[in-house]
Each structure stands twice: as C-alpha cells, then as structure tokens.
C-alpha cells in the first residue's frame with residue numbers, strides 16, 4: 588500500500604511548500620494539508636534573506652523557481668556598520684551581472700516567497716487542502732494515518748511535518764524541543780518605500796544607536812520596502828515599545844518622517860535556540876523539517892534557508908526509501924541524522940551571533956568598543972563588527 592499512497596505534507600509555510608515541490612520532482616503524489624484558509628493574510632514580518640545556495644537549490648528542484656524569486660527580490664549592494672553613530676565599516680559591491688546566473692542572495696518578504704512557491708506547487712500538481720488543520724498523526728511500519736479537525740482521515744506513505752514552531756506533527760511523534768531562549772526580544776517593523784522615491788539599497792547595522800537610546804538597530808532593504816530591527820534593552824517591555832503608538836513615536840528618529848500607511852507590519856521575536864531531539868519517529872515514516880524541527884534566531888538567516896535544505900533532504904530520503912522497508916529505514920535515518928547535525932551547526936553559529944549582539948560580560952562589551960575605536964586604522968576590526976552579528980560564515984547555508 589505504501590508505494591501508491593501519497594506523501595502527506597503538513598503546513599504550507601515556505602518549507603512545506605518546498606517539500607511538496609521536491610517530492611513532486613521525484614514524481615511522488617503529494618497531499619498538502621494546511622490549517623489556514625486559502626484567503627489567509629499572514630501577519631508580521633518574517634524572512635527576507637534568501638541565500639544564493641537556496642536559490643540554486645530551488646532552481647535545481649523546480650526549473651525557473653530560483654530565478655523567479657531572484658527577479659522579485661532586491662540585492663542590496665551597500666553594507667555599512669556604525670558604532671554609536673560613527674561609521675566603522677562600509678563596502679559597496681558591484682551590481683549583480685544577470686548574465687552570470689543567480690545572484691549571491693535576494694531579499695523579499697516571506698509572504699511573496701510563499702506566493703511564488705504556491706504558484707509552483709499548483710503547476711507541479713500538488714493537491715493543496717486549505718482549512719485542514721491536522722489534529723493527529725499515527726505512524727505504523729508501512730505508512731501513516733493523519734486526522735484533520737473535520738473528522739477526515741488521510742492515509743499516506745510518510746508525513747513531512749512542516750507545521751512550524753508549535754508543530755502538532757512533532758507532538759504526535761512524542762519528540763520534544765530542547766535548547767534555550769535568550770533574555771530580551773527584538774521589535775521588527777516593515778516599512779514600505781515612499782512612493783516615487785528610489786529605494787535605498789543599503790543594509791545598515793548600528794551598534795548602540797544614539798537615536799535609539801543606545802539600542803542595536805539593523806535596517807535591511809527588501810523589494811518595495813525595508814525592515815527595521817530594534818534590539819531591546821534591559822527593562823524594555825514589548826507591550827510598550829512595540830505598540831503601534833510607540834513605534835510611530837520612535838521610528839522617525841531612526842528613518843525620518845514615516846506616515847502610518849507606510850508601516851506594514853510590527854512584530855516581536857525572541858532569540859530561541861531549540862532543536863527537536865529526533866527528526867523522525869521509530870517507524871521512520873514521519874520527517875520533521877523547518878521550524879517544526881528547529882528554531883534559530885533570525886540573525887544569519889538560517890531558519891527558512893536551512894528549512895529548504897531539510898525539505899529537499901526529506902524528499903530525497905522518501906524517494907530513496909520507496910524500494911523496500913530496509914531502504915526506507917536507512918534513508919530516513921540518514922536524513923534525520925544529517926539534518927539534526929546541520930541544526931546543531933546552525934544553532935551553535937546563532938549562539939555565537941547572540942553572544943556578540945548581547946555581550947554576556949563587560950569584557951565582551953569592551954571588546955566591541957575597542958574594535959570600534961581601532962576600526963579606522965585597522966580595517967579588520969570594522970570587518971569583525973560587520974560580520975559577527977550573523978555568526979560564523981562557514982556555517983552559512985546548512
């Protein structure tokens with residue numbers, strides 16, 4: 588029965604949508620169950636940065652997909668870092684030459700990325716069922732049974748759990764998330780570009796911004812707007828500083844006059860470093876991917892990007908395992924081991940970024956200050972201040 592049964596993907600976030608596409612690339616039948624209605628408007632600001640490696644992975648899985656995302660996003664080519672209002676690093680990169688293929692990254696809102704992935708799913712023949720919240724998943728040796736809130740049951744060969752941080756699929760496998768949550772929070776505000784004004788293509792990192800009472804501020808452009816990320820200080824309350832009235836009060840000091848209509852989203856996030864203790868179940872029929880399997884802080888852009896790699900690896904494992912139960916066990920175990928190890932790498936890299944952004948000791952804070960003083964004469968200190976907030980570069984794109 589398992590050979591004819593579809594693979595059931597739970598969750599139509601970016602990772603579930605891509606998992607469905609990767610499964611279709613292996614010509615496997617796919618049913619995608621999503622809790623939200625098709626008319627949903629996902630609130631809040633989330634992923635912008637799509638790594639070049641992700642664009643290449645999307646393109647190799649579904650022809651034209653990486654190019655489509657790249658054409659809808661922007662490539663900011665100026666990076667600046669300031670310490671207490673004084674520039675310590677600036678670099679302008681030449682614009683990307685399209686004839687050389689996909690760009691090194693692209694920046695667009697996650698909702699737009701999801702729209703492009705959903706269109707690709709429709710073309711690839713993915714059976715998407717909106718308004719179908721999954722309430723239970725039972726795995727057995729030759730397949731899975733999934734129940735949705737409306738009382739229907741669905742049989743499949745495997746479940747790919749892409750249902751995000753509060754994953755029902757993960758809970759049904761009995762897997763737990765282990766790790767830590769850092770002190771403090773960030774407020775993220777999405778601002779639409781001013782109509783008729785050319786967009787700024789500068790990504791600017793501020794340490795101890797004087798106009799933000801010494802808070803860290805990161806400004807990241809995306810297609811048709813930019814995101815302002817403000818790091819909380821001790822004593823800040825999200826209910827206060829992230830309330831729309833307060834945001835409209837402090838935002839102009841950072842980016843100039845901002846009419847309310849240009850503020851398109853305000854969200855609060857915390858630095859979480861959590862990893863599922865297992866990415867599969869004992870029968871090797873459930874595969875956890877994306878935020879169902881791991882949560883990383885946004886700095887370093889590891890969440891969605893590593894979720895794409897999980898999704899691709901899950902589809903390969905399911906396809907490889909169709910030959911026999913033994914092949915399935917080996918392939919799914921290999922997926923779970925490899926992707927959990929990658930999550931450990933990502934989490935450690937995010938931890939290094941966090942220690943840089945929120946120095947745990949006075950000595951660590953002084954190191955940043957000393958680097959800022961020396962940067963005008965020793966450029967590598969400016970480079971360190973530019974790169975350290977994202978964690979080790981070697982760990983990118985896992």
Ligand SMILES: Cc1cc2nc3c(=O)[nH]c(=O)nc-3n(C[C@H](O)[C@H](O)[C@H](O)COP(=O)(O)OP(=O)(O)OC[C@H]3O[C@@H](n4cnc5c(N)ncnc54)[C@H](O)[C@@H]3O)c2cc1C
Nearest residue numbers: 598600602622634635636721750751877878888890891892
């Ligand atoms: C401010 C911010 C900035 C970020 N920036 C970046 C970045 O630049 N680059 C990057 O790579 N990552 C970034 N991230 C992380 C990124 O947003 C997440 O990693 C990504 O959304 C995870 O995708 P996902 O598909 O795993 O989960 P989700 O996007 O959470 O999708 C889960 C889906 O499952 C559905 N669902 C939930 N429960 C059920 C159920 N029981 N039944 C059926 N469906 C269900 C949900 O409705 C949803 O559609 C950022 C995050 C934040 C907060």
